[in-house]
Amino acid sequence: MIPPCLAANLPITFEGNVFMENRMMLDRRSLMTFTLSALASISMGKKAFAAPQTIRIGYQKYGTLILLKEKGFLETALADKGIAVEWSQFPAGPPLLQAMAAGAIDIGQTGDLPPVFAQANIPDSIVYFGHEPKCGSSEAIIVHDDSPIRSIEDLKGKKVAVTRGSDANWLLLSSLLQKGLSFHDIHLSYLLPAAARPAFEAGTIDAWAIWDPYLSAVGQKVRPLATGADIKGAMAFYLASLSFYKNNPNLLSIVRNAIIECDNWAQTHKEDVTHILASSTGLSPDIVGNSVEKLTFRFNTMDDDAIAQQEAIAAAFYKEKLITTQPDIRKSIAQLDR
16 A cells, blocks of 8 residues: 555556556656656645645545545535535555655545655655554455465465555565565565456466455455464554645644544444445445454544554565665654644
């Protein structure tokens, strides 16, 4: 799950309100030029941004934000303020935060690694304002059930796919490091889920590090080598652009309160949640229902445990020279009124 797609080095395009990954690779200089140009445009329009007529939210097919979109809690909270909500769908966290850093959206939700990549590539672009509880079983490194690969150590020399900058990217690195290995010991393919799934099913890659709902959607019998629970990870974070937070802290508080209301509803209406997420993902209600049962819907403020987790991830990627700077997580926490 930079700005992070600085992590993936992929630009984004969009059709309607659905952002799509561009299969063409973009070099770092071109992407930085694109991002700085977008940020300059935001600066020129600062007065309009300080009093927005629209809050722009990026969401994925799975998680609280799509429930917030479908239930309309935020629109209701903003009804008397004359502020609309614009929703844009993303295939993963990295392109979502790329769009945020470029000024295309104000708020989003991703896994644990995308914001680390975002901060490392463009400092002072985003802030954290909350997170959901950990759900380690929602991500895994998988192999086919009949694969001779039986352990993380057996991945040495094998072809492994992961989305660069995603939370599964951290799962893969951490799992390797625990066994004395690193990315240098495997043949790594950075693929978005839409490209990784057919490669995995065709057997052109040996293992796949992936998260829900894509994990639950795998159409063949698979075996996990490790899950997010093994690294005490898989935490989803709520993020806002630094500009939006600085100019509109009161609106960000309203968004946070709507998320809390939505989570409270979701925790007591999991059957309804299942139907919404089944519709958004195209998966069967049975598959989605099994996944939803693993989840606890509860908004949490950024506490020391969550900050320490992000600091550990940042330190590990910096030590492995996978990011060029180590971001200061603690300085990127939004302070909002209750």
